Amino acid sequence: MSSKVMNMVQSLNSTMDLRMSQDDSIILLGEDIGKDGGVFRVTDGLLDKYGEERVVDTPLVELGIVGMAIGMASSGLKPIAEIQFQDFIYTAMDQIINQMAKLRYRTAGLITAPLVLRTPYGGGIRGGLYHSQSGETYFAHTAGLVVMTPSNPYDAKGMLSSAIDSPDPVIFLEPKKLYRASKAEVPEEDYKIPVGKASLVHEGDDVTIITYGSMVPLVSRAVSNNSVSADVIDLRTLVPLDINAITESVRKTGRVVVVHEAPRTLGMGAEISALISERMIEYLYAPILRVTGPDTPFPYRLEEYYVPNEKRIMAAVQKVLEFR
Amino acid sequence: MSSKVMNMVQSLNSTMDLRMSQDDSIILLGEDIGKDGGVFRVTDGLLDKYGEERVVDTPLVELGIVGMAIGMASSGLKPIAEIQFQDFIYTAMDQIINQMAKLRYRTAGLITAPLVLRTPYGGGIRGGLYHSQSGETYFAHTAGLVVMTPSNPYDAKGMLSSAIDSPDPVIFLEPKKLYRASKAEVPEEDYKIPVGKASLVHEGDDVTIITYGSMVPLVSRAVSNNSVSADVIDLRTLVPLDINAITESVRKTGRVVVVHEAPRTLGMGAEISALISERMIEYLYAPILRVTGPDTPFPYRLEEYYVPNEKRIMAAVQKVLEFR
Amino acid sequence: MVEELNEQAQREKYVRGFGAMVLSRTLDRKLITAQRQGRVGFYTPSTGQEATQVGASMALSKEDIIYEYYRDVALMIHRGVPIEVMLDQVFGNSSDLAKGRQMPSHFVARNYNFMSIQSPVATNLPLAVGAAYAIKYRKKGNIVFATFGEGSSSTPDFHAAMNMAAVFNLPIVFMCENNGWAISTPVEKQTKTEIWKKADAYGMRGVKVDGNDFIETYKVTAEAVEQARAGNGPTLIEAVSYRMGPHSTSDDTSKYRTDEVQEGSEKDPIEVAANTLKEMGFINDNVVSRIKEESVRIVEQKFDEREKIPAPDPETMFHDVLAELTWNLEEQMREIL
């Protein structure tokens, strides 16, 4: 079994390449995904290999991209649609909430929409208000969607491949900050990281830090740099949540910090906190703290103050560790 | 000071009538709000009084309604726009998230969008998937919006009047289940219920039940019928939350139940629970429980199983009361 | 082009079409009455649009995929969807194909290639385009037929779908059922042009037809279908009729219009069709009476039969959110039931 060192862009690209070579029902569609290879180059080279019928440059209309992908999926194709930046997905929100998420339910499974909707999200490129948003709450709150976000090149491949096989529509959020930030060995053949399985990226006894996507490397670094004995859980799938991974760790540590980039109010941290305090409050020694983006739009020049950093993470960790 | 017995539809209607008669910058716009008076009759009679220029029947395009209202507001008018059912608001979601909520921030206050976006939400009319949704999370998670929902005819007037005066864009969610369900004395002259102020609709010592909108009468009834000594907090404004009202009560009772109709995952209950457990976990005697709609789309025939009822509320209350 | 038929086959085809119109109308009448009696929750009648829908349906094959809207009762009936299937949906009973999940008038019938109805108007159209893309990609030879009201031409989804269908040159026919009204909003307040002309903006063929004339509608649709099947791209058809009934059982037309068309009047498409077929010698008054009586008999019988079917098992509420029941739904099920 051979493998290659890749960054996340390459890993995602090679996954689509591999799966497309095996299955002609897979169709890519989106803005500038053809010759341009996508503005982040995630589909680079695929047009040349698979042609215009399978790598479809669309007109500039996200709701058309999502709507078409739903119709394709209901007709037996396996679309992987790209939204250029997650910030622009709201123009397709009705298609996502009222069609993509509800088709299976409203037809009792007679008609379904197993598609993958990929989109880069979060900060990291100084994109300001409209090229930096982390909107996972909008999707995770919408019953009928699977929501995934990888944190490294290895997971990216196994998760995207599982997303492609999912019978459910998947929102696949790609942390653009990590597209080229880290490299890892990625096997060349197909493998799966199952939907709904978190990963314990660091083990310890004193505190559980729950995070995902772009924040995972940051949290791991913070924990290592400061020799904290922490369980660091990379959720990987936000819906359905891996409640067992959370439960097991929290019962062990009794102290919890949740870290994400999205704004605090009704961010994933809220749900995780609520789940913990309704199911295992008797195990808690300290308040559940959230280290998150503030409840403001995402600023351009002051980006570094917006996104959680090691200092803020450690402040919260200290606070829960010292709480009595 | 004279008053009249009104239901919520009449109260909202009379508020707009009163304010429009005093201020010609107030313009109503929406689908079928003119001759038809809106499908729930909330704008009934206003076309005859104020004419087609001020009570504007629009083409069938929600993003146009919201977008136009933003432009009007930035140009000094005071639009009150209606979305016929909250379920259809997602077709305008980009206008709401990326324009309405962010205009003040992105211009540092040079340009603002002080408009009111009214829309009926929730169950109660056997509307199934697409005429019953409670989407408050989508708005409350979006920084830059005020979110309000009245629970009775008296509040409806004072809150709508405050919303009209707000310098911020307001999402005004009207519980359609209560439109005609209850009547109350409503003063004829203008009065305000301030943005951001909750109301303690029932006082007690043993448990705090936090709720809003359509669930308030149900919770009040449950508490009275079962002689529970409970604080019942009607939030009224979801953003900005009245954290003081919550804190004061929870410190007293140490036991909390949140009740809403929206699906559980990332519903308002998640945020309220997280706020409490991060700020005052040491006051808690029991888990914070959530009585909510399940994480499914809203079903037609089985509506009564979807919406929280007295039995479910009391089960949660018993559970937190008995917890040790 | 319409298929060449001998007189006998033509007679059968047209009389069957007429029968579907009458049956649809009969179902409308029954359900509106039943709603007033509290036996049915809601309904959106097809009354006034039967000729449009049946004419269109006559041009379609079994394999064609339909992305329909809530008012397409006559279309479904003509295509052969059993009355039982429709009534079960309206009642939302345990026999309903969609387990009673949707409001009445939100039909699905996958066996007949009806791809199910959502409420947000015109949002079926981008899906229809995707389905047409799949047909073209797989070189299947069938086409997609997608319907919507004239009010819905103002929506984002209409614009997206029309443009994409044209850009990708897909095998799809769009039919705008222009019944003059979008709830209380007349077409003149909706837009300043005729709907069929909007096709120009997408480089698509647009055509207008008298939707009260089922034979004309059949011919025009057949032409568009042929064009699509031949790989020559989409057409937008505007079929002009009139919404004779209320928007839905919740609607009160007296608030906003006075130009009502009465059932049985010369503008009623069923009268128009009856007269045409009489002139062609295909039917006479006796046949018409028999068809109407038979329709009433069927509808009454099926209504009573389907009304008795109980509600779905409450557990079903939790199914089909995702393919598998997740842990949170399992817990919520236990909590609620």
Add this chain to the structure above:
Amino acid sequence: MVEELNEQAQREKYVRGFGAMVLSRTLDRKLITAQRQGRVGFYTPSTGQEATQVGASMALSKEDIIYEYYRDVALMIHRGVPIEVMLDQVFGNSSDLAKGRQMPSHFVARNYNFMSIQSPVATNLPLAVGAAYAIKYRKKGNIVFATFGEGSSSTPDFHAAMNMAAVFNLPIVFMCENNGWAISTPVEKQTKTEIWKKADAYGMRGVKVDGNDFIETYKVTAEAVEQARAGNGPTLIEAVSYRMGPHSTSDDTSKYRTDEVQEGSEKDPIEVAANTLKEMGFINDNVVSRIKEESVRIVEQKFDEREKIPAPDPETMFHDVLAELTWNLEEQMREIL
């Protein structure tokens, strides 16, 4: 109709227009270079569209309200927005009117009635329609001018805005700056018609103009403005030019096109304008050189000056979410700073 001017006034008007084009181009060059040097974060040049933008601007009055898009640098400069204001935005420094909150190229200049720029394309257009409604309602006499690219004609917001502007017969002029490309997508893949023809679908006047010819663009815009001011409704203008530069500083055009137009070539609108004005005897080579040198001097000087201005105070990040700072933001501010 364009205003009647004596030769002297005309000369001044046209030469001033030319000066704005050159200054805009100079700013583009500087900012693209500065971005490569890491001194600026991002930028979307107006290069190739200067004649379109300046021509349009010449037809507008101070009171007119502009809902512009990210590429309208020459439009802003011609309208008098100081280079400082634009550079402060690009740097996002503490002098920036919007406190450094937006990416470069997302300008606002309320004093000049520029209503600020969002990224999701064409979503300014419904707002523009609302502003036009306010003008009509208040009988103010000014108009709204709204711009977008040809790729943006595929969006929901374009469709909504065009239809509403026509239905309400509003004082607004839409200008589509067709530069041939939407990032890597050529206009032929965007839609199967010419953009100006889409006006028909809304019952609106549509007109096409050579956007490389600033005088023609001025005249065509002036006519549309006059129509709007007179209460005779909206116009859609398609101004055809070419995006000579990359989409933005993040873009690599070699991936997708080979038909580049070079600066200084005969298709460069600034060359076109220079030649026209020379033929009219309004300028000569010396004047052109002087204007270009002066532009470089101004841009260099202002750039160095504004680059030195520090970032905004971190506290400002928490302001202007709502009118008042809420308790949660106060807490988060303490936590973060």
